[in-house]
Amino acid sequence: MAEIKCVGILTSGGDAPGMNAAIRAVTRSAIYGGLKVKGIYRGYRGLITDEIQEFHTQNVSNIIQAGGTILKTARCKEFTTPEGRQLAYDNLKRHEIDALVVIGGDGSLTGARIFANEFNFPIIGLPGTIDNDLYGTDSTIGYDTALNTIMECVDKIRDTATSHERLFFIEVMGRDAGFLALNGAIASGAEAAIIPEISTEVDQLAELIQNGFRKSKNSSIVLVAESPVTGGAMGLAERVKNEYPGYDVRVSILGHLQRGGSPTACDRILASRMGAAAIDALLEEQRNVMIGIRNDEIVYVPFSKAIKNDKPINRELLDTLRRLSI
Amino acid sequence: MAEIKCVGILTSGGDAPGMNAAIRAVTRSAIYGGLKVKGIYRGYRGLITDEIQEFHTQNVSNIIQAGGTILKTARCKEFTTPEGRQLAYDNLKRHEIDALVVIGGDGSLTGARIFANEFNFPIIGLPGTIDNDLYGTDSTIGYDTALNTIMECVDKIRDTATSHERLFFIEVMGRDAGFLALNGAIASGAEAAIIPEISTEVDQLAELIQNGFRKSKNSSIVLVAESPVTGGAMGLAERVKNEYPGYDVRVSILGHLQRGGSPTACDRILASRMGAAAIDALLEEQRNVMIGIRNDEIVYVPFSKAIKNDKPINRELLDTLRRLSI
């Protein structure tokens, strides 16, 4: 296996808080280990359009606290074609980049996997997504920040809900995974979470409305994952308004602000450790693995495992939410 | 004029951060001045349904930092009828309440004005609304907090907008007044504000899109007041998508979270000063005035003036926004 002398780094897919901390950690760990680093802009698109620049330790100064990604990100259709990937490979060769670190979610790692196999090119993935839906890691970069952002928003809405004695449906991200909705509900003291993994929401809602609301409490908040499975906050609110016309029902869709903001301590530390581990993995001749964290220890998860498997919801949490919302 | 021995206090209309600081200030200033204080729950409704309780200094301990209103708030149709107001008056008499302090916005002060005239009852109003749309005061309680909440949300969305190079339309509150949208745009470095007071938005937008975006900048944010005059963020986004199909346009509606949260220093100080001034005003035999702040000094604004007049937008701000968004 050829020695690695220069590492390229890119962020891809939806941005997540902590991506900059990961870029910083990859860059400095690589330089600390004697490697060159090149930053690739706009994800896979920059590989194809040749937006590549050498990175020194100063390039990543004072970015650990910044949301978004200084490398920017984009979706790229061309990279799904063999011709596009060939262009990407040619550019990598021309820049003498021997290995890639790709920070992104499910789709980004799928692209990485195909490219790595096609050109026998060493790639390490870092799980960068607020949804926490990658298998093999306890947490993904950005998840803790998004969870705290959601909680802070619900704290604010609760001020109004309590003052006006209303029933609020708040929609949060998580197309395929209810981690944000379920944990956000526990963290914010909400009454229920409607998530794609569990299909009993209708009964739960009826129960919530008949027993809980206007008995011991005078306001209620329900978190809803944005998934088509749940119907979304708007759909649920409509149903409740029809079935229980007496309630003062409101909807709030948190939307894009869940992606932004300065990362939490947890996400910065996770990104820092994972970024350093990515360089370790390359130097240990690991390839085509995603860096994960399990029981507070760094693990290597083969792309095939990380992408294809569904990460299960912890049922204890559902039970806790139910007991605490009485 | 009869001596005032007992003051009732209520919050009415939409809740606003700082209402609790105002409740605390009214309560403590009254007790400091030798008066009794009674808290009335759920606005005018509590007057009619007799939800009234004596307040001591401890009742308002540790609430200065809390969003919402511990007195709760509600809309009340009955208070718009003479019969409802008679019930309210009877309850006030029975509780030996000699004067009222009403914290709320335009609608709440309109109700106060009618009631005060009808029963010759002393009422002092405090401007409590995030919209800052009351005439005769430089600022209303809650406005500065809402402005900061909007700014923090836009800061987060900008992380994503910049990372993805998108054009964002963000809808903020302000049905009749563009203060939040215009000042929010300056504070967050947005490219434009679409407000009900100025009807040139279409041209502005076209100009913004043709000149600004993708020239010196790679993302743009436009703040839109939720008013029907502006069309709202969704309406504008649709129009832009149709006319300029190349742009990656997104919409975010901030919604109810703009009302909540711990009040800023500015709002807590304003509410504290205004609450103390409300008691001063009563002791000085002022009636049917709203407490205002002008040039950092407390002023008394007759209800008729505060409610009926439109507060003008400072055109210098529009000009500043335009110059700084190049």
Place this chain on the structure above:
Amino acid sequence: MAEIKCVGILTSGGDAPGMNAAIRAVTRSAIYGGLKVKGIYRGYRGLITDEIQEFHTQNVSNIIQAGGTILKTARCKEFTTPEGRQLAYDNLKRHEIDALVVIGGDGSLTGARIFANEFNFPIIGLPGTIDNDLYGTDSTIGYDTALNTIMECVDKIRDTATSHERLFFIEVMGRDAGFLALNGAIASGAEAAIIPEISTEVDQLAELIQNGFRKSKNSSIVLVAESPVTGGAMGLAERVKNEYPGYDVRVSILGHLQRGGSPTACDRILASRMGAAAIDALLEEQRNVMIGIRNDEIVYVPFSKAIKNDKPINRELLDTLRRLSI
């Protein structure tokens, strides 16, 4: 073993964010399980002075987001005497309290252990301390919030450090444990952490100052645990000023604000899960154990183990900090 029908709950020692979330979770889980709950004020002192009150689900409404502890806390010398503990036991009997949940740190659990043995009284401990220094649990209630508070403070100080090109020593809590200093340093992108567990600080500092500062960087931040072992921020700053008179050295001692603030999502969820688990443990006839979390699962840790053992620092983190501060 006698059936448990009524649970007492108290907080003891230094307050920690999330204690209220734990009080809420214990209270509601107990009521959900058919038990009575009694709140004991001011820790063990309230047991002796009989400050005990029944708690219903409303007593813990809207407290999940509040810092501090609604049950208050105090140190209590009398509880260290057999006479004091006898008084405490008599009060428990009189109130028909069959079991206790104690939320606190090392000292509080030591008291719990003695009392439990002396009177054969069922006690469950919850680890409530910002220091994260209890063995057998990956995290303690309050640690994540304190870590984020420290990080946010350092982010602010970094603005000034960078603008003025200074060397800052920032002192954080952690008398016996460097978790806050070390993880706080990684999270805030600091250059070094001086912690009681590792005694090589002088060399590190010399190296930091000679190589790092004024070479690739123009400011530096060092986090120092407040321990006598480290000398504290003030002591280190003095030494550096003497040895390297050219530097613009400043000190900041974060102090008590590290204990306060609204808990993070992580701490609220942890406290909620642990509070619910405390009731489960009692119903499962567990006694004299601390609830811990290991690998995201609830575990029971015997008091003797939790108190007596030192929790080790993860050396990988030290290495990561060093590589990322180049």
Place this chain on the structure above:
Amino acid sequence: MAEIKCVGILTSGGDAPGMNAAIRAVTRSAIYGGLKVKGIYRGYRGLITDEIQEFHTQNVSNIIQAGGTILKTARCKEFTTPEGRQLAYDNLKRHEIDALVVIGGDGSLTGARIFANEFNFPIIGLPGTIDNDLYGTDSTIGYDTALNTIMECVDKIRDTATSHERLFFIEVMGRDAGFLALNGAIASGAEAAIIPEISTEVDQLAELIQNGFRKSKNSSIVLVAESPVTGGAMGLAERVKNEYPGYDVRVSILGHLQRGGSPTACDRILASRMGAAAIDALLEEQRNVMIGIRNDEIVYVPFSKAIKNDKPINRELLDTLRRLSI
């Protein structure tokens, strides 16, 4: 008077949040008005050492939300000498800079005044200091942010003070001016403020301790300006401990973190308006004035007036604080 074609900009003295927003506003307004802009690094020192660089609109992109100053700041002894100032003047001429915008506090504007007179050089000052101690302007850039930072810190400390029932002395900045201490006390619901302008603190403290504490309240917080006149928080705490040995007295010194952080909406808007006004003033051939804000309108304040006069404390605020702390 010679036409102005190129404006230099620098920040000087202690950094203040909003300085970057001001740099952005000056830069963009100048470019909008057809002028060139040059950024000068490290305050007056950069003038002498020739650290000067042309600024385009992109140089100030995405900085409105950043604390500190991208131009950095420093103290500069050389600039207090005629030789130093001559060097500075020569560099300005060489860079074809026709006018300066100086952002800073009292000392920085004093330097500006001397230089402007000496070389008949057009200078506009912007009041950038968290202390709010410049005469002729209702507020200075950075003051509102520092006030909110203080308030948020006191909110956190109050959690602990209330939980432990303690008396806290919290030291805030403001060597010569009590604005931060007094307004911070009102905003955070503290019991008293000890400020340099009013020398009755001892009596106030005795009264506070004898009447207020342990009567209706179980904790107290006193804000102390760091001035030698007040003795600082440490000095006052010592005195109280000696005179009232029963109290659990604690001290917290907020220190440098008061200078940092992302600016509030108020400071960003103020800085944006003032930055734009600085360019207007230059184009209107104003010289040697500080931009101020009075009654929400931009005013020009001659340097001599801004520097030499003491800004009075509003006595109504002292009275409000006293009434609300019962």
